[in-house]
Amino acid sequence: MSMLSLDSPGTEVLLMGNEAMARGALEAGISVAAAYPGNPSSEIIASLAQVAAEMGIYAEWSVNEKVALEVAAAAACSGLNALCAMKQNGLNVASDFLLNLNLSGINGGLVLIVCDDPAGISSTNEEDSRFFAKAADLPLFEPATFHEAKDMVREAFELSGKISSVCIVRSVTRISHARGNVTLGPLPRSRPLPLFPTTRMLSALPAAATHPMAHNRLRKAAEILESSPFNRYEGPENPELMVITCGSGWLFTSEAVGLLGLKSRVGILKIGATWPLPEKFLLEHLKRTEKVLFIEEVDPVLENNVKELFADHNCELPRIRFLGKKSGAAPDVGELSPALVMGILGSVMGVPPTEKDKDYARQASADLHKFAPARSLAFCAGCPHRASYWAIKKALAFDGRDGVVFGDIGCYALAVLPTGFHQAKTLHAMGSGTGMACGFGILRGLGGTQPSIAVCGDSTFYHAAIPALINGLHQNSDFLLIILDNSATAMTGFQPHPGSPVDAMGHQAPPVAIEDLCRSLGVKTLIEDPFNLKAASDTIYDLLQEEGARVLILRQECALVRGKRAARRFNVSIDPEKCIGEECGCNRLCTRVFRCPGLNWNQALKKSTIDDAICTGCGVCVDICPRGAIIKESA
Amino acid sequence: MNKDPFNLVVCGVGGQGNVVASLLIGAVLVDQGYKVTIGETYGASQRGGSVMSHVRVSRERQYGPLLPPHSADLLIALEPSEAVRVLAQFGNPETVSVVNTRPIHPVDVICGDISYPPTDRLRQRIKSLSSTAYFVPATDKALEMENPLLTNIILIGAASGVGLLPITEDALAKAVKDYMSVQKVEINRKAFRVGTQIVN
Structure with missing residues (x-):
């Protein structure tokens, strides 16, 4: 069964960040969802597609991200709520359309979820997609917990409808591919019928007229978001250090502050609606400290935006020392972790790392490679x-x-x-x-x-x-x-x-x-x-x-x-008489070069063997052995 | 679970059922009123690489998806050398380890670039880095049940059987029904029972 369509408001369930965002879209009453798969975003549409029939919505895997956004936009231009999801690379593909759709506006609600992959765990790059929000003059949300991920998507739809434009929700791997408690909200069952009002044009052209309209929509969003519950402060009245953070950085920061015993000295300003900035809210809090540290993944996006705001208001504010990616206090590449954030905070606040369990750590890492051999990435057996x-x-x-x-x-x-x-x-x-x-x-x-x-x-x-x-x-x-x-x-x-x-x-x-x-x-x-x-x-x-x-x-x-779906084709075995191992001159072609995980080199016998638990029975290795020692029989 | 937060790591090799194990443990605990956060490390490493789930359990608040260094209270390892890899980063003298005995050789070992540690030395290492270590022939038992994919549930059963996790067979069955499918309940009940019996 799927927890996604559970109609039980108030029930607490365990959802993956991506499922939580999908649920948020259902609670917002979406009619259409489209995406091209890409990790860490794939489960959003996958989970919606599973409940599509039951919920009376339409979900598709589009041919690519640009078409996915166009499919969602068509629904959003016809008065419906539509969701589009992609990974950071996908937004590059869809960006041409996005940077025109922002000018025309829409007639319904459209939320674009972009899942970034700091450290490129399942990507070729670790691009920070947030700059697209600024380039396109579109509101941006960054969830810090799983429950918030759900609520933010619902709120983003509400804002999208109010300003007739796209809202972007930016997730990261540690939100999308993590699980946590989510309290379910009500699921609306009635949806509007699609109707494209032909009395009105939805065109980016002429930019001279539509660009100011996009700015107006963003100003309206700024007014609404100024009082967003997703932005909040936790900590002393006048903290020695104020950490300004968003997204996954918030969870790591709040734990690190506790573990380092810094709760009476460090305040945490959590920004959930990160573009347009909640200016009054930020200026109010900036007055209360002389030192600010930014914790965010990957680029200094929030950091640069807040500094820009500070520059505009520097006459009214105290002198503030800004620490972050620019100052070198935080790394400007890769993803955050509790250890990393504890190290940054400890060094900024002069709290030395704990010496506890030092002997254990030394013992545990001694000769580690001998006890935990490297596991290189490889194609699956029978790939x-x-x-x-x-x-x-x-x-x-x-x-x-x-x-x-x-x-x-x-x-x-x-x-x-x-x-x-x-x-x-x-x-x-x-x-x-x-x-x-x-x-x-x-x-x-x-x-x-x-x-x-x-x-x-x-x-x-x-x-x-x-x-x-x-x-x-x-x-x-x-x-x-x-x-x-x-x-x-x-x-x-x-x-x-x-x-x-x-x-x-x-x-x-x-x-x-x-x-x-x-x-x-x-x-x-x-x-x-x-x-x-x-x-x-x-x-x-x-x-x-x-x-x-x-x-x-x-x-x-x-x-x-x-x-x-199918049984193995062949039972594969190795004739120990024919395999002469290192005497062969093949230089262990099967295990050393071909490297299928179904093959194994037996150190004691100095011969190759088949691991029956892993071999899928494709039989390909039979054709690479120069001695004909690998045998296949129809299974 | 006498600590808050209680930190658990489930580790193994891609394809062993690491994610499902942490999901089911988490689902049972959410049902018991805990705040549970699970961080999963897979990405491209799902294909035969090292995988690890961090499970944070608290009555107080929602913790982050990754453990601070050396803060694991319990380790459930689906593969023995992976236990050593995780203990180096997250273990401490109080960590209890529940370890499957069957090794999975990395492609680097298969091709002869490096060798896999001898069983007795590997066990000794895990014992020396744990307050208590349970070695469970979970895959062997799963193969007796003709389904190696039950290894993870047998280990959950073993950990629960010795009181390391507050999970009963009925609670696990409900989690399987709620989060996976009703068809899978019976076989997982059986595997859980097998697990509790191994260590008792």
Whole structure:
């Protein structure tokens, strides 16, 4: 069952931050929810899609974040409440539309939740998305707890309706992917019928007229937010130090102040509605201290905004020493932790770190690597990507012209690591591997001799690679696009995409086949099974010898998805007579290079073995052993 | 749980059911009126990497999703070398450890770059860093039940059986029904019972 649709106001339940925000949207009476999956945001729409039928709402996994925001905006222009969710990188994709939608305004309510990933735990970057709120003149909320995350989304919808514009809620990993107590509120059951009032234009053009209107909306928001309950002060009347914090920083700061015994000396000013700033509220509190420390993730956004406010009012305020990312008191990269915040506060307040358990800490960390061996990231046992990169590696070696593989976003991005044999040489943004391969293929005309290859997942192909493929075709670029089609958006939790036969809500949906799309453009498009290593490798080699844009689809279902529905194909074993280990001269090709977690090197026997609990029975390793020592039998 | 906040770490390797274990423990405790916060560390490491959930339990307030250094009261480890990794950061002389005995070799060990510690030395290390350490053959028992994914519930049963967590079989069953599915209640009840019996 889902706690999300539990109609029991006042009940306290345990919800993930993302689920809490989804619940907040339901309590605000949303009709439409749209997103492209990306961690740490994926559970917002995933959990709404699960209760969509029961709650009478519509939820979709859109083709990309820009389309997701456009889908939500259409509902919000028709008098409905709509939710859109994405990760920080997604907002870059959607930003072109956002920075025009802010000018036109809307007719209903639209809340955009952006989940940032400080330290890039599940991202390529750790971009701070908050500057978009300032650039777009849109209100910004930053929840500090799970219950607040729910309430803020509900409040953001209310404000959005009042000012007829988008409101942004910025979460971070430690809110989105954490769980805590949430008290449920009432769930409205009636929703307005969609109606787009054609008597009114919703256009960004002309900016000279719409830009001032956006500023007016923000001023109205500032008046409303001045008394927001999400902004509050806790601490002594005149603190030696005032910590100004928001989001996850608040939980870490309030615990650190307690643990360091600083409650009588340090005050905490928690800002929940961080843009536009609650100016009167801030000025009131700034008068009471001479030292301010900013604690926030990742960039000094709140810090710079408050300093700007201080500069405007410096004649009325006491001299204040500002500490934060700019002063070097707090790091200007990465995520916060209790240890980090305790260290910052301790050093600012002259409280030395506790010596308690020093011997224990020394003992616990001595020779740690010997007792807790490193766990490098690797493709799962039986992952088709391992086979695909093996085939690519073989083909490139045989080709001998030092071909370059341009990587992309998804599980297969791990090809920059040993698990993908270091085959990918670049890694940036969704679809950029195809765009760069197209550009590299053009360099043939300038004397370039290296073959150009892009790898791209199925979901990434629909998201952002199609325009690059069309560009490459039209510009006559020489490149091979290899689509690693594992039948799902695997990295983020196996969400369906436009190639899937079902939609987010589980309804049947017409799949858009990758090969049909590519062939309709006139691109030569072949399909191979990467588990058939020789055929896959030979086809890649053959295609590398051709000119123009070419597509190869390496199609094999994600091992985790298959494992849930089907039995293993083969029982795999190793003939201990045939495997001669280090005597072989293969340099332990299976365990040292191929590195599937289903294989194991037995130190005592000096032979390879199969770990039956982990092996998925794909049988691919059979074809890489030069001695034929790995045996597969149909399961 | 005689401390406030009571700090628990559940650790293991991606895919072992770390997140579900902490969710079910948290759900039971929220039902008992506690404020519970669970911080999960996975991200890209869900694929065979080290994973860890921090569970903070209090009657007073909602704590942050991460533990301060060396503040764990209880450690439930689904994999023994992961127990050592977590104790180095969050253990203290009072930490009680409940540890699954079955190792999962990292890909770095499989490929021969590094080696996995011998069982007896690993156990000795965990004992020396815990006030009490319980070693539970949870995966072996789960395999006897023909489902290695029950390892996590068997460990929760073991920890509850010796009174480290205030969780009863009925409370766990309710959490499974509320937060997972009613179909999974019976098998999880059975695994919980197996866990309580191992250590008793």
